[in-house]
Amino acid sequence: MSGDGMSVDDVRAVLAEEAYQRALDYEVEFGCCPQCVLASVQEVAGYVTDETIKASHGLSGGGGLQGEGLCGALTGGLLALGAKGGRERNKLDQGRGIGNFEDARALVERFRETYGGLTCKDLQTRFTGRTYDFWNTEEYKAFNDARGLKCAEATAIVTKWVVEKL
Secondary structure, three states: OOOOOOOHHHHHHHHHHHHHHHHHHHHHHHOOHHHHHHHHHHHHHOOOOHHHHHHOHHHHHHOOOOOOOEOHHHHHHHHHHHHHHOOOHHHOOOOOOHHHHHHHHHHHHHHHHHHOOOEHHHHHHHHHOOOOOOOOHHHHHHHHHHHOOHHHHHHHHHHHHHHHHO
16 A cells, blocks of 8 residues: 555556546647557656657557558557566577566457457458558548547557556
């Protein structure tokens, strides 16, 4: 228990809700879901460096805005877990770091169960009924209009799950 009577789980739940709201707000205002996840985790829980946030930029939209890869929010969540529990550079020869893989697997499976898929295109289809070419201005505008807050909410939910796990 902390000094104000809150348990560790209570504190974690409060931080997770704060991270959820930050990620939602950031995604609505700025976009780039992996950066929104990571910035929110950094602000409420630490562990994430500015360099990691910067490096995640190209992972948005399934990687290079192509839609083929993992949802950027999920990728951001995986990076946040790795920032806390991943294997360090100077320990590459000291085992695989299975604990972080277990946490990453749990996040991926929870995401799949919630959204019915893992890729940006999977979520585009679930949220709007079709996929879009993000490199086409009209297509991206149509996607942005059709998705509403759904991507922002997915970004916020992943962020919440990650903070609950940390």
